[in-house]
Amino acid sequence: MAESVERMVRFHMEPGDLYHAQKLNFRILLFSRSFLIMLVRVWLLSMLAYGGLLYVQSGWGEVFSVLSWFGPLFLVVLWCTPWAVMAFLGWRTARRTTRGPQPDPIVITVAWDDTIISWNSTAGEAKTKWADFVKAGQDENFILLFESDALYRIIPKRVLSAAQLADLNTLSAGIKPR
Numbered sequence: 001m002a003e004s005v006e007r008m009v010r011f012h013m014e015p016g017d018l019y020h021a022q023k024l025n026f027r028i029l030l031f032s033r034s035f036l037i038m039l040v041r042v043w044l045l046s047m048l049a050y051g052g053l054l055y056v057q058s059g060w061g062e063v064f065s066v067l068s069w070f071g072p073l074f075l076v077v078l079w080c081t082p083w084a085v086m087a088f089l090g091w092r093t094a095r096r097t098t099r100g101p102q103p104d105p106i107v108i109t110v111a112w113d114d115t116i117i118s119w120n121s122t123a124g125e126a127k128t129k130w131a132d133f134v135k136a137g138q139d140e141n142f143i144l145l146f147e148s149d150a151l152y153r154i155i156p157k158r159v160l161s162a163a164q165l166a167d168l169n170t171l172s173a174g175i176k177p178r
Helices: 017-030 033-058 060-098 162-173
Strands: 008-011 108-112 116-121 124-129 135-138 142-146 152-156
Touching: 017 060, 017 135, 017 142, 017 152, 033 060, 108 162, 135 162, 142 162
Parallel strands: none
Antiparallel strands: 008 108, 108 116, 116 124, 135 142, 142 152
């Protein structure tokens, strides 16, 4: 970058951060190619099985008339069910994690350069090369850097200056989804 950017931030996670990061992770998952392919496969297999049962009972006429309204309805139910589960279980998980007396907040330090980003806190230390991330995602509140499909690192945007955010966006843009 043309100007010098401080490539380090210190922060602690706030109670709502975990829930919002889970929601972002979930949105990234639901719009991923692999999830959409799986959703279509489940829908097609379900329609074939249900159509087969209808055919055995009533013949082709009944199959087409029922599947013409049931097929789209079932697709909507398949799509909405994970959203409903996340809305309920994600909130409960985040609340359970932050419920009760909390110890002093853990201060997290994130530092980065052109090749490595590191997280340091009293809970441990992690250093990861930018090339080792499998994907990145962000919304208005967070940047998520994925080390695998299940493990992601959180950087709240509230702790970043505009220059730091632009710098992280530039570095994370180089992450190629696998």
